Amino acid sequence: MTDRRLGKADVFGWVALLALVWLVYRGTLAGLYLRWETDASYGHGALVPFVSLYFLFEGLRRHRDMEVGGSLWGAAGLTAALAAFFAGRLGNMLSLQAAAFIATLAALAVLVEGWGFLKVAALPVLYLAFMCPLPGGLYDSISAHLRLFASAASTVLLQAAGVPATASGNVIYIPNQTLSVDDACSGIRSLFGILATATAFAFVAPGGWIRRTVLILSVAPIAVFSNILRVTGTGLLQNAGYSGAAQGFYHQVEGWMFYVIALAMLFVEYAVLKAVFPIPSDKADEAAQAGGSKEASA
Numbered sequence: 001m002t003d004r005r006l007g008k009a010d011v012f013g014w015v016a017l018l019a020l021v022w023l024v025y026r027g028t029l030a031g032l033y034l035r036w037e038t039d040a041s042y043g044h045g046a047l048v049p050f051v052s053l054y055f056l057f058e059g060l061r062r063h064r065d066m067e068v069g070g071s072l073w074g075a076a077g078l079t080a081a082l083a084a085f086f087a088g089r090l091g092n093m094l095s096l097q098a099a100a101f102i103a104t105l106a107a108l109a110v111l112v113e114g115w116g117f118l119k120v121a122a123l124p125v126l127y128l129a130f131m132c133p134l135p136g137g138l139y140d141s142i143s144a145h146l147r148l149f150a151s152a153a154s155t156v157l158l159q160a161a162g163v164p165a166t167a168s169g170n171v172i173y174i175p176n177q178t179l180s181v182d183d184a185c186s187g188i189r190s191l192f193g194i195l196a197t198a199t200a201f202a203f204v205a206p207g208g209w210i211r212r213t214v215l216i217l218s219v220a221p222i223a224v225f226s227n228i229l230r231v232t233g234t235g236l237l238q239n240a241g242y243s244g245a246a247q248g249f250y251h252q253v254e255g256w257m258f259y260v261i262a263l264a265m266l267f268v269e270y271a272v273l274k275a276v277f278p279i280p281s282d283k284a285d286e287a288a289q290a291g292g293s294k295e296a297s298a
Contacts, residue, residue: 013112014112017108021105022099022254024104025097025104028094028101033046035094035133040189042131044130045130046131048196049131049133051127059123066120067116068113068116068117069113071111071114073115074111075107075111077103077106077111078107084099087099094133095132095135099132102125102126105125105151107123138189143188146227147181149224149287153228154181154235155167157228158172158265161232163235172231179234181182187228190223190262191219191224195260197266208272211273211277218266222265226262230257
């Protein structure tokens with residue numbers, strides 16, 4: 001197809017296309033919204049589309065003069081995406097339907113605007129994955145492993161603090177009490193939210209690919225570590241006689257508190273990475289500040 005510049009006609013065309021996409025996927029999108037409302041693991045999902053739109057607008061602003069031209073490869077991708085969608089509908093698999101929705105957007109980008117446009121839209125489109133639920137079996141497997149690890153690690157920390165704790169599976173035994181590390185305490189809920197937040201921060205904050213990669217890869221260890229601290233803290237409170245620490249309002253407050261702690265650890269890590277892996281713009285800013293201070297002292 002003939003190359004051309006992005007213009008207002010593209011905006012109106014995309015409005016019409018997205019209206020058609022909504023008609024096809026309205027049931028899927030309603031299912032996603034219900035999951036965000038009822039499942040704390042995906043409570044951050046409602047914010048993901050807005051962050052994705054921000055990434056898209058920023059990318060288009062930086063590449064406003066790019067040439068676009070549709071590719072018929074997009075038609076093949078669209079066919080595959082719709083096939084996956086109907087398979088997801090038949091199997092009542094929301095995760096597959098959501099993946100098909102994202103694939104449909106990517107295929108339309110190639111079909112209408114071409115590969116160059118998809119390169120700009122890749123981050124916004126892929127970021128939408130954070131609003132999608134994992135397949136049930138995969139979610140349960142990850143949660144089970146995290147529960148066992150949190151139980152074992154928290155037991156070691158409790159013993160180091162002088163509490164005669166023992167663990168059996170995902171249950172921690174404290175004198176005259178038990179602490180069950182269930183789904184809510186596995187860390188999987190905070191893991192998804194922190195990963196979405198850290199990914200957005202990594203691409204918004206100034207930095208090269210090294211900073212971004214290290215920051216994103218460190219999310220899982222930080223989320224798991226902060227959750228272990230949460231379970232350990234709950235065990236210490238129970239051992240001290242505060243049996244309500246593992247349930248109700250106090251348990252929810254603990255969850256938010258350690259979520260904030262995990263985010264604080266990410267910001268500290270970013271500051272360290274900024275010092276260890278400076279980028280040219282950082283050096284230029286430091287030089288400008290040094291020059292300004294010299295002029296002020298003169």
